Amino acid sequence: MGLARRAQGDTLGAIAALERAVTAEPQNPTGYVLLGWTQHLAGQSEPAARSLWQAIARHPTHIEAFQALGIVYLVRGELTPAIWSHLWAALWNPQGDIAPYNLSLAYHRQGLPTLALAYGQRAATLAPDNPHPWLALALAHHQDGNGAAMVAALRNAQRHQAALNDPAFRREDLTYAGFDAAQIAQINRLWTP
Template identity: 45%
Template sequence: MQEAWAVRAPLKAIGAIAFLTLGLGSCDRSITPSSPLSQSSPSLPSLSPVTATPPPVLSPPSAAERAAANTFRQIGLDYRNQGLYDEAIAALQKSVELDPNELSGRVILGWTLHLAGQETEATHQLKQALAQQPNDVSALNALGIVYLVSGDLNAAVQTHQQAVALQPDNEIGYFNLSLAYHRLNRSADAIANARRATQLEPENPNPWLALAIAHWDNNELTLAQEAYQQAIRQNAQYDSAAILDQLKFSGFSQKQIQLTETIQQSR
């Protein structure tokens, strides 16, 4: 992740949002599973915003188990690319079962659960990843996004603040902090974080939209329109109402999408 807009411009990332948001890389090869996969999910405990009870220390997997875990991980990514989330989750769960110490496998599973709308399970897996490695920015970014879209704004802020403290050029963290602060009616913080995101990734139109809505709700209408115009300069399709339907994939709430439409129509 070190590249990750969960929340990158939808035209760049909708189909592969987890790869761009988490910097996990894509899987191009198709693999057919050779055995049935369990799709059961355990009941999950209530966990605090970032920390979790570390998973039990297990013996290192054998070379064969690691290889099998990698194969199932690739199967899961292939299924996810096709939008087959149940099959993807089953394969990724098997991968984590075979090699529970592989951090990226748990983060990929957590993000896929989020894409499938299973936020409680996603939170659990991402917290387990952070219990293994508390300073993993990919896991923090992913967990912060899960909190954001779930409406747990204080937890989203806490998690993304930790992520940007660890990685000051973490454009994802600043972008999502802006969206969270805007929903918390903290306009100055929303503007500051959106501006930082536009500095770090000026070619991405979404941070410009975040800046636009933050200015608008701060009664800075001209600045809001200027920021929106910057988004259009990065991608001309942002001048169309059709783009509004895609913003939910980038972490915008329904009210924020409606506000974006208001700004779009005001120009």
């Protein structure tokens, strides 16, 4: 019921339904992950973090809970807990692309291009058809001073999602994908269709 409401765009109705679900099944960590992610999508970062911590309390190695929690922290600009959450997720799921992608964004924001590059390359290798890891990698290459590699990464992103050439779409898409305002502005400065 909660996921159906979320799919219909009724985020508040979805949250209410998911809250009822976790009350009915309080030991089910997946219910808390779904609730926390829906709260995050609704811009309710504090309740989202609390719900995701509830999932982790019930299942301390729940990969999706740590990934979602890391994204909540990343979007809030709390880089240290974002990094720790994603490092745990990467440890338990080394073939997953979500954690390395978000680690690349976080390390870029911290001004650590070597780590941003390593995780950006890993994410682009694991999800070569997703433009977002390529854009994270482009930012890391730019920060590291490698213009040719930056252009190549930008071209890969453009090849996989031509809609990114539209600045309004790019801003909305990258915001949803976890890039902060400074990273989006930097991509806009580097962008050449």
